[in-house]
Amino acid sequence: MQLNGVHLNHCGVNTMIKECIILLFFLSMSIHLWxxxxxxxxxxIWTENDDVYVLHTHSVTAWTIRKSELKVIDKKNGSEIFRAETTPFTKLVPVDGGKYFAGFSDLQAGSLPHGYNFALFTPDGEFISRVYVSKKTGHCDKVSQSVSQYLRWFSKSPNIKLAKDExxxxxxxxxxxLYYESSPCKLPIGDQLVKLEK
Known part of the structure; x- marks a missing residue:
């Protein structure tokens, strides 16, 4: 066989094809991993009720959390009621007319060191619930989850109802x-944490 004036034997062509296939395989693997x-x-992000502002800020790069902090500020005098390091929330909403607040996160890698991607807390900073939601935990019917990037389980405008006893x-x-046709997610009270092992 001749290619651009260069004579190639059958064995040489097969070797080149095999090497190209192997090279393409490793390139595709590295692109997938990247x-x-x-x-x-x-x-x-922030939310509020009549009395307080709830502020959250975070800076996360891959598995490294540089900062992730929650603050509750009194509207009347601007004083800080509560401050805590938390999981990096991507959404905050008032619950039950502002008696409570909920924080949600869809950052899988950023949430795992803290062990939760949902929290329900009072305006004075008492955590009622901190829960890690994923495909494996069984709190939701359907969860959209990548290997390490995201964990989507709540709707864009999450509606929260509190089931109470007598x-x-x-x-x-x-x-x-997340999905309209799915049953609502049912989350427990207290801590249901899933943390990364060091």
């Missing part, structure tokens, strides 16, 4: 799901 690197996020104590938290 594509699933944990995503970075820099965010400042004494008014919260028994569980019902969250509207």
């Amino acid at each position: 594509a699933d690197e944990p995503r970075s996020s820099n965010m400042n 004494n008014g104590s919260i028994k569980s938290i019902i969250v509207s799901p």
Whole structure:
């Protein structure tokens, strides 16, 4: 066989084809691995009720959390009621008319060191629930999850209902799901954490 004036024997062509296939395989693997690197996020979000502002800021690069902080500020005098390091939330919403607040995160890598991607807390900073939601935990019917980048489980405008007993104590938290046709996510009270092992 001749290619551009160069004589190639049958064995040489087969070897070149095999080497090209191997090279393409490794290139595709490296592109795939690069594509699933944990995503970075820099965010400042807030919500409020009649009395307080709830502020959250985070800076996350892949698995490294540079900063992730939650603050509650009194509207009347501007004083800080509460401050804590938290998982990097990507959404904050008032719950039950502002009696509570909920923080949600779809950052899988950023949430795992803290062990939760949902929190329900009071305006004075008491955590009622901190839960890690994923395909494996069984809190939601359907979860869209990559290997390390994202974990989508709540709707863009999550609706939250609190299931209470006859004494008014919260028994569980019902969250509207990511997919319209799915059953609502049912989250427990207390800590249900899934942390990375060091």
